[in-house]
Amino acid sequence: MTVRFKPADKQVEVAAGTLLSDAARQAGIEILMPCGGQGRCGRCAVIVEEGTVRRRSTQRISPKDVEAGYALACQTIVEEDVAVSIPPQEKIERRLKESKRAAKVELPFPYDLHDQPLRKYAITLKPPSLQDQTDDWSRLRRELARLYDLQDLQASLPVLRKLGPALREGEWTVTLVVNLDPAGFRKPEGTASLPSTVEGSPKGTPVLLDILPGEHLENLWAAAIDIGTTSNHVWLVDLISGKVMSQKADYNGQIARGEDVISRIIYASKGNGLQDLQGLVMETLNRLLERAARERGISTDQIYKAVVAGNSTMIHLFAGIPPKPIRLMPFITVINQLPPFPAREIGLGINPDGTVDCLPGIASYVGSDITAGVVSSQMCGMDDLSLFIDIGTNGEIVLGDCTWLISCACSAGPAFEGAGVVHGMRATAGAIEEVWINGGHGGRLEDYDVTYRVIGEEKPRGLCGSGLISLMAEMFAAGVMDKSGNIHLDLPTERVRKGEHGAEYVVAWADESATGEDIVITKVDIDNLMRAKAAIYAGFSILARSVGLSLDDVGQVLIGGAFGQYINVSNAVRIGLLPDKPFDSFSFLGNTSIRGAYMALISQDARRRVTEVGQMMTYLELSADNTFFDEFNAAMFLPHTDMSQFPSVAALLEGG
């Protein structure tokens, strides 16, 4: 069958029975599938202009549109020659977080090059002679043992292939790059640490990563990497000074195949999905590594190690391990602690023999972004009981102190990243990020009119997560909606009205918006956001109760994740997303995951602590907790059914 695509005017031959989305990929045409090809989001709609097709599902397309030829690419089967028109695909607006937002990273502790296991040695060997015909490799090892007491050095075939030529080109002077302890488990002498036999740890055998002719001791580079479901971060680190020399970030290229981890897992289990997703994240990371290297004037081949943190699904996809069991009852990972491996095995764009160390996670939904985050949050260094929250595409929560840690994951869904909300969008240019409504009990002008702030000071195009929180808090405080999230349709303003999806509130009129349509929030949107915040708050409550404590006992609330940086705390408390605590109990830590990866990169002690945190941490599976549904329902109000947990909000409402 021939499938012709417009307007690109590309055409491919496919077998009958092929999905339109597969045909498009074969033609090299990008069609966004935020739900991972499940036919649920409706974003992959195309117009079939010639020929007939079989539609497995037409969810999200009106019968009128189906009549007009609309079809979901991921649900539509080619049965004869067809011509298909692809509407313009939504472009992901790139926000250069690294330059605009990322603060310069300070060294988290005094740095000593010898606290991390990467070394460069420049050595000059006695050349071989007829009297000493020792082979090159033994000669090198002999000298390393003599000079540095370095025993049992290992090397892969690709490195051994460089050995002979390098020694002779350098006239028996070479620079060696060695990883003394690929997995970072060897305890430096005199360092105190929790007792542990680290499960899954390979022997701490030194490995030769590279051999260069001549002397090249001037630098030693490595990278910390954070693989988020939504965005990827790379920090290029100079191991001589320990400093972060470049920070790059971009959206994870996998977004086009699904917004959340579930969609990605579904996508990965189909055909070449896994290879496709692995390739996409590698493309993103390699582009970031390339840009960081170029910024410092080095080649990526000079980067000899990468420490990687990410949620368990991201780590599985990064390593090419089928993530399917993560999604299915009883929700387990294939592996929490990957062995270190050379970059060539997955095509990560550092030196091909450079060590890739994926930090250990502990469960399907508590990955190494969290173990790394706990270490970098320093929650173990505090006297108080701490609550650590990472709200990203999922919400992960850790409660504990130095002696114990308990964690859970809330399937909050990506509502706070703008998905599942009619005018939701990511926090990029054009997103409304904060909202103020006239009204409520504060004695202000009660016309329920609105002002807002837009990222990039452009015309608004939609609402991002912080905008949604702000909007809900203001609608509730101003009395636009009640504690169940019902919009009062009888208010004296045109902004409340009955729309296609039930009651809605107009945030921006068509003439002020960039899209030419009204920007609204609907009852359906509000229900989605309520479920998200209720899931998170239920997580807090259950974690605390499971160890016989209450949220009152929590002294510190540590908030990680990029999203956390932009939350207005009083708004988040007002809608019951965060517990009601004094303002100074909250710390906003930004991307704790990459910070943890960075610490593990520059310190063996921090590296070991990540593993120990993982071993110490108990994981509570909320879906196996029989109180979850009660707690969730109790939190499905603004801020909560139990107002005694939200005294400041109660005071605000009463004080009105």
Place this chain on the structure above:
Amino acid sequence: MTVRFKPADKQVEVAAGTLLSDAARQAGIEILMPCGGQGRCGRCAVIVEEGTVRRRSTQRISPKDVEAGYALACQTIVEEDVAVSIPPQEKIERRLKESKRAAKVELPFPYDLHDQPLRKYAITLKPPSLQDQTDDWSRLRRELARLYDLQDLQASLPVLRKLGPALREGEWTVTLVVNLDPAGFRKPEGTASLPSTVEGSPKGTPVLLDILPGEHLENLWAAAIDIGTTSNHVWLVDLISGKVMSQKADYNGQIARGEDVISRIIYASKGNGLQDLQGLVMETLNRLLERAARERGISTDQIYKAVVAGNSTMIHLFAGIPPKPIRLMPFITVINQLPPFPAREIGLGINPDGTVDCLPGIASYVGSDITAGVVSSQMCGMDDLSLFIDIGTNGEIVLGDCTWLISCACSAGPAFEGAGVVHGMRATAGAIEEVWINGGHGGRLEDYDVTYRVIGEEKPRGLCGSGLISLMAEMFAAGVMDKSGNIHLDLPTERVRKGEHGAEYVVAWADESATGEDIVITKVDIDNLMRAKAAIYAGFSILARSVGLSLDDVGQVLIGGAFGQYINVSNAVRIGLLPDKPFDSFSFLGNTSIRGAYMALISQDARRRVTEVGQMMTYLELSADNTFFDEFNAAMFLPHTDMSQFPSVAALLEGG
């Protein structure tokens, strides 16, 4: 430039300055280059029919032939469009040694599956639940530790990728293939062995090689491999019984790029030569593995280990390590003991995660074919002082007993394999393998006429190694030539005559030969053979003297190598190639290299002994020995200047 090849009628575009041999390769046309492209052998001559070329050398081509368009492909540079005619290339006649000659291999010792480190375990795991969310990998390791006390199991990413699907497809019953000790260094309990800290040994960590859904304990396959310069051997071994189930052999595909190791090293150092040679030997081995597997009705993916022996150059080329230093003063290898690696790293056609264990050699010209050979020759189990000889393309010699070993390599050259001899050829169909001449002091008919035996009972086409030894011994004994190798031209027979290359003796007349020309041996050939045998005998003498002994002290002469199988001992002694010992001192062991690889495959103890032999063995570099020239010159006679070393030959000559 366009180069057109006839008669294949292929054509390629190349840059000006390209060698004709490279252009031919590019066109997919095979041109034999036994000297490795050095312009020395003349075998790659082609006819330039159109266009002019630049000839860097015309060695071996007469000026008349140059005028007629002849050129050496390896020495001729394309400077304009040319048309080239390729004469028919000599085909290597394949002799199916495995079926015709190889004897059934008996188990060398009582076999116990547990003496070797490959294991299969079929286990059933308790499925995960919401109460036990342990990840797949930890679940597997936990059960292996509990059932088999197997600690610290490692796995590569490719194997980890199979884990999740295999567990679920097998409904939590899986079969694991584990290498308990990839390098075979772990000492089984209660086994006595020489004390050793094996240099270069990786930690004996168990490695998971494969995971299969369900229970599959019925077989466990591995392979022993011998990579000779000339021929390659593969034995397919059933590790359940320990028996050799199939034997395959073929000429090393690298022969087309050079007959001896020196030519190969030269070829490897040019352009893509190394990759080309690695690919050629891999093609040969993979074909043999495929044939052996097919014979037993299995897939090559079921072969989980290969133990490999070969000379140091062959092992370097097999692993893709540039072998250049082997050829240059002071003749050293890049590495004698390669770490074990997965087959996928070099493309060897067994299971891609199967372990490849290259046995350790000790020097550039004493490789693992010799260490393996010493172990399989059992020379360490004998009371007598033993001399071990492997005469192949090179001649390697080891002298010693259980407590010490000393070795050397003689650059005998490939004369005994038929190279460097006008009518020399390999021991294939049509080769004269034994010769009898009427004459000498024995009172027989003194007409100097000849009878001979031909391999395959065909018309003769040339002389193979054993035929050459036989011919020299007979010519000497019959008085056709003197002790210096000078042919007596005044004998009353037409068989001695003056030819193009000086004096020569006709073994077969044109009308009896398959080629239609006389088959002769010339003075130049005899000089080549004299140099080869003198180099070997000088090696014997120097080795013995270096440890204060003489050849009289040797009790056993152990002869390895395929060539050794066909030598007539009295002939070899008569020309002074082998020392003059009673007939029952000689043992002909056949291919000791693959037998050693096989023993190392089925027994950890034998594997460790190979390493220990390597560590124990002293290597004597003959080119650094200042008595070599004297000993060599003394041996440049038939059988030797010092007749007291050859009493039986002296008796024969006197008794005539």
